[in-house]
Amino acid sequence: MARVFVTGGSGFIGRALVRRLVGAGHSVGALVRSEAAAAKVSALGAEPVRGELTDPLTWQDALRGREVVFHLAAETDITADRDRHELVTVRGTRAAVDAARHAGVPRFVHCGSEAALLAGAPLVDVDETAPLRPDSPAAYSATKAAAEKIVLDADAPGFATVSIRPRFVWGPHSSLVDGLVAAAKAGRLAWIDGGRHTTDVTYVDNAVEGLVLGWQRGRPGQAYFVTDLHRVTLRAFLEAHFAIHGVDAAVPDMDAETAADQIPVPARWFLGQQCTLRTDKAVIDLGYRPVVDHATGLEAVRKAMAAARV
Structure with missing residues (x-):
């Protein structure tokens, strides 16, 4: 079994990844900043390593002898200012890449996002040839693009880098879905032009499957989209979650012109634009297939909510 390391291991995707790796018998170290984060990864069977992400000297020694670094740490709050996104993401x-190279880790897997391609236009059946947009007016998108470029540009003999790009990661206790549920309950959510555009989504265990396959089979220097291979309309998908969470407030409609004045990017793009991605490359190169289907994923969300109410 392998010795692996994870940044962002206490986050939503990170916890699922750590659980998968530990369950497969791997020895997992996880970077943490706080006691709360340390407790989360310890409970999953990983070894917490205290350090500051942006200061690799505080944690790079823990990477020696590791076979892979999974880099999931990033600023996920889209309302954070540009400086915060630049610092964390x-x-x-850059610090994680430098630390892994310095420690002699042979493989680096980055958790990217389709958001790195967003600059105002919808993504319609795009593949990995679509350009990164570090020039995006949205700080979240621009910095995700810049981060992925750092990772892929670092690919070199003896240091293979891969980026896995899940879209709209969901599942039990998803911070993204929970945030949308809270906004709907508070009357702070609106459907832009009805919210009936088509979108790809990725159940958390399917995102983890992509990350693990990226480690095992990804071609160096390449990026891969992974999704549920089950496209949905945003409104129907979220209304299914709202029903599970007991949201009884009606979400109003808003036209695109009004939304442009009231909803900042990238939230406006997320709520009002189609986002469909081609996954041929992951299917062919990685042998990717979803490990959890859509109905099973929704049932897992229902069970988690029922358990939380007990």
């Missing part, structure tokens, strides 16, 4: 990624 861009500087943090």
Whole structure:
């Protein structure tokens, strides 16, 4: 079994990844900043390593002898200011790459996002040839693009880098879905032009499957989209979650022109634009297939909510 390391291991995707790796018998170290984060990864069977993401000297020694670094740490709050995104997502990624190279880790897997391609236009059946957009007006998108470029540009003999890009990661206790549920309950959510555009989504265990396959089979220097291979309309998908969470407030409609004045990017793009991705490359190169289907994923969300109410 392998010795692996994870940044962002206490986050939503990170916890699922750590659980999968530990369950497969791997020895897992996870970077943490706080006692709360340490407790989360310890409970999953990983070894917490205290350090500051942007200061690799505080944790790079823990990478020696590791076979892979999974880099999931990033600023996920889209309302955070540009400096915060630059610090955590861009500087943090550069630090993680530098630490892994310095420690002699042979493989580096980055958790990317389709958001790195967003600059205002919808993504319609795009593949990995679509350009990264570090020039995006949205700080989250621009910095995710810059971070992925750092990772892929670092690919070199003896240091293989891969980026896995899940879209709209969901599942039990998803921070993204929970945030949308809270906004709907508070009357702070609106359907833009009805919210009936088509979108790809990725159940958390399917995102983890992509990350693990990226480690095992990904071609160096390449990026891969992974999704549920089950496209949905955003409104129907979220209304299914709202029903599970007991949201009884009606979500109003808003036209695109009004939304442009009231909803900042990238939230406006997320709520009002189609986002469909081609996964041929992951299917062919990685042998990717979803490990959890859509109905099973929704049932897992229902069970988690029922358990939380007990």
